[in-house]
Amino acid sequence: MLQKYSYSPKLRTGAVVRDIPVTDAPLPYFSLEDGVFSYRMSDDACVYGLGESVRGINKRGWIYEGWCSDDPFHTEDKRSLYGAHNFLLIDGADRFGVFFDYPTRITFDVGYSDPSLLTVTPGKMNLDVYIITGGSLKDIVREFRSLIGKSYIPPLFAFGYGQSRWGYVTEQDITAVADNHEKAGIPLDMIYLDIDYMDSFKDFTVNRERYPDFEGFVKRMRSRGFHLIPIIDAAVKREEGYSVYDEGHEKGFFCTDENGEDYVVGVWPGMSCLPDFLDPEASAWFGEKYRVLTDAGIDGFWNDMNEPALFYSEKALSAAFHDIKGYEGKTLDALSYFSARDVFTRLSNSQKDYESFFHNAPEGRFVHSDVHNLYGYKMTESAMNALKKLRPDEPTLLFSRASYIGAHRSGGIWTGDNHSWWSHILQSLQQMPGLNMCGFLYTGSDIGGFNGACTRDLLLRWLSFAIFTPLMRNHCAIGNRSQEATAFGDTEAFRHIIELRYRLIPYLYGEFLKAAENDEMYFRPLSFDYEDDPAAREIADQLMVGDRLMIAPVYTQNAGGRNIYLPEDMNLIRMSAGEITCEPVSQGRHYVSVPLGDVVFFSKGKLPLADPAKNTASLDFDRLTYIG
């Protein structure tokens, strides 16, 4: 059963696609007092949900915020990451789902202040709340998903392997990636273009020194089997003569300050303006700009910096230069020194800036801080609405960093700027079910870690998990050690693992399509499939993938294997040096040896396997063998 409770929302977020009448029934489960929703959890209650967030699959014991945050340090103490996914699924004495459709900061205290209390606190009482009850955990998710609309389905090539790096600057850099993977026989479908392909970081431009014949290059790479996937950042450089800026400025398509002047923020291109994606006209205008790249043959994009990330605003920076002078020439004690130091560090993504610019939504003018979480979502929607027109015959690959529920209809997301930490393999695994609940099916992490130094063993283990994630991209930041699958000498182990991904695509893509069509989860905690098994309920480092596959990756350095739990008899499938074997394993707990380079997973029935292929285009879906 789906019930809607409405508390004076100020605008339609667009998260929900079904018109549900507001119920007269009293709000179940929660008490509501002084703007705080409170629910007393039973001792055994698991709390699932919250999509892209830190900590385990069971969210109990921490406090989270729905607040799209550009924060690259994904440590346990963070309350929010790039997405705001306000859906919870409680399974204890009560079983229900609840969605707080609220466009800005909302706090979820899941037993942090009081271990048995769940409190949800929107800043203002302007929201819709949906309560979903009845049936299994899967049923509740299906009902919620039917409320928020069908998930984005990418083209098949988006299930291939992608290589990305901030630091590939020229055509030659990109060509070298293609050459190296071809030479090593490592399948590859996509090579990503990070901010350096642009002219001075200006959206919808190409640096012609680095790519003298971009259109030709795109075509040549495509003929070799590689799709080039450029980045689009949210903000538009303020530069007279740059047509995107000139048009946006003239037409009033940028967010403005309290006086109606374009609000100017510093991001990659320096001083820039923020397209007002909440304004339908501005949104349509920005989306149409992708044509520059689709005309050049581009068939996939990633949208970035759309929380929106603000390094600083013009006004705040100028105030900082003034403030810092107040400290000069004085004898600073430690605390004064810290506050001097913070004059500049506190400029980024500041609440004060978010309170200083405005949007023109159909419902009226809104200060950004009241609609913050919609920004990345609406950018994704802007792009996909246009791409459907620009490339009407084929799906376009699109994913985003920031998101809100609703964005899942227009594109995927990646889980942002993580680190080359072993703990981030597990973190990525644990984020998947929560994201799937909220409709984000096309998702994955930066394999190998975006920031920090990747090691050969970390990459092998990370890949061994990530071959099961729909979005499978190796990505890293400038200044770090190279971490391509070809970067660590002996490439055979990498080839075997990535080849396995391609062999599994008939199953994985098939299960993905089923999940998208039927409003189901591609990744599920074991407890969703084995509701009556108390042991399954506690497993936080294994996942069901589609109908008949279970993964249990190794995510610990120097481990030669791991403990696993089988909720029923299954087949253990092992890929070792390219050879795939299968053996039955009985229900229960086992230790499984998984030498570095092997991949081990489990099946509940026959799995189709394609022949090895160098890319998705050459996969033969008609020639399948079966294992398991």
Add this chain to the structure above:
Amino acid sequence: MLQKYSYSPKLRTGAVVRDIPVTDAPLPYFSLEDGVFSYRMSDDACVYGLGESVRGINKRGWIYEGWCSDDPFHTEDKRSLYGAHNFLLIDGADRFGVFFDYPTRITFDVGYSDPSLLTVTPGKMNLDVYIITGGSLKDIVREFRSLIGKSYIPPLFAFGYGQSRWGYVTEQDITAVADNHEKAGIPLDMIYLDIDYMDSFKDFTVNRERYPDFEGFVKRMRSRGFHLIPIIDAAVKREEGYSVYDEGHEKGFFCTDENGEDYVVGVWPGMSCLPDFLDPEASAWFGEKYRVLTDAGIDGFWNDMNEPALFYSEKALSAAFHDIKGYEGKTLDALSYFSARDVFTRLSNSQKDYESFFHNAPEGRFVHSDVHNLYGYKMTESAMNALKKLRPDEPTLLFSRASYIGAHRSGGIWTGDNHSWWSHILQSLQQMPGLNMCGFLYTGSDIGGFNGACTRDLLLRWLSFAIFTPLMRNHCAIGNRSQEATAFGDTEAFRHIIELRYRLIPYLYGEFLKAAENDEMYFRPLSFDYEDDPAAREIADQLMVGDRLMIAPVYTQNAGGRNIYLPEDMNLIRMSAGEITCEPVSQGRHYVSVPLGDVVFFSKGKLPLADPAKNTASLDFDRLTYIG
């Protein structure tokens, strides 16, 4: 066998206490080329050691530095923490220990650049290298420990529970801690005084507004069973009229710049000078200052900020105010903005500062950067040398943040400013064996985490591990949520766990004394006791504690238990709501249920248990029961 290789050391670090003749034999295992020691590791080789560092018990797969670092973010990517512990123990095709006695930055690439290569790179070829071979892993450790001298043994009360917080300001704050623990019946021996007990952060002063009768307060608290343990920071406030500064300045006991002027750095008290602990006269002078507090009845100290931590130097700060002006009024692109922002953030602990001041060691004048790792060690030595005279009849509790091998003879260490992260329970466990190898037996982590927000379950689980660490202190930083054992409502579970610690002290303290006397490890990886068991070799989250106890703590949020491995038949000992039970468990792998609040560990033989006691003084060592 112990062999010494000497490469023109410029000074005696004091790490080694035995005079070993330099051998004529060629250096085994390592090739030495261009100042880089290289060893080819066998595929199966485990690399133990490196004391206080990140990552697992087996150090393979990362690059570490011996470099005392004030860095509170103990994430996987860090190369160094507060201590420099340059001992490695390799167990593979070869088995040997190696100690690089080198007083400043040295790099250990343990299969990071090349998975099978260990390279060690001191900055300059001025060091001694000791190679230890023959016998078991334990034998090699024993031989190494006999080289570096006996470990510090604290007084019995130091095995009690301690409560600390930066943020207890007044006598009333301290009294409240005592009252709350007494009221809840939670045993407690020590309450720590962080920087706020001092007058303006000046060493060896007491803020008389906050502690009008400090001596009387110390005495009253002692009569209630509580020892007060004040902090001493390394740097001395530059303030004329403050006798410690005046004396140090007049006598030339501070580190100086290239012109012989006192080098001035900003730390807690603001502008401060650094006592030159490498100068024996200065060291003796500083140590004698502890008298102010021992005369007041104090019998324990912690030395802090002795890497030394530098927030900024007077010179660098003034240059920063100049540099920042170069950015003002310009249109900053992103990279220029980042570099403007870093003008202030890069001031702390800068290499440039470390290269700008000097020590007067017996061997001559040294720039700090050439002897950096000795600073905290020599501060600890300064204190303990004096304390032995000031309090000749009883041992004094002393531990430090920064350390180098050698410091283990004078005091313990704690593992610094960690976070309220679940991963830091495991990190702490994994650091213990490496620290023990290097002689640091009296050690432990900030229970509950120093930075960040602790939760009730985190504290319960952390305590359930930390009852086995010799140093058992709950410590947290100002501005965080309270995390005393009395801070989360229902205190019974906390009381039971901490009471268990006290009941185990006869065993734990006894094993500690044995380890100290016999140059053994109190905490050992399982592989040290079960060398022929390949499964034991891989266990990275269990430890042997003393002769007949094994721990396997839960370190995952929302886990109801964990997988464990028993290398032989043992007894499972469970404390549940204060009741202790025992059951035999057979060799092999098991899943053990450990509800929150229970403590589970394993014994190989009878363990003595004392009756519950409210502090160490009331423990009855003659009245023991036996379990297991």
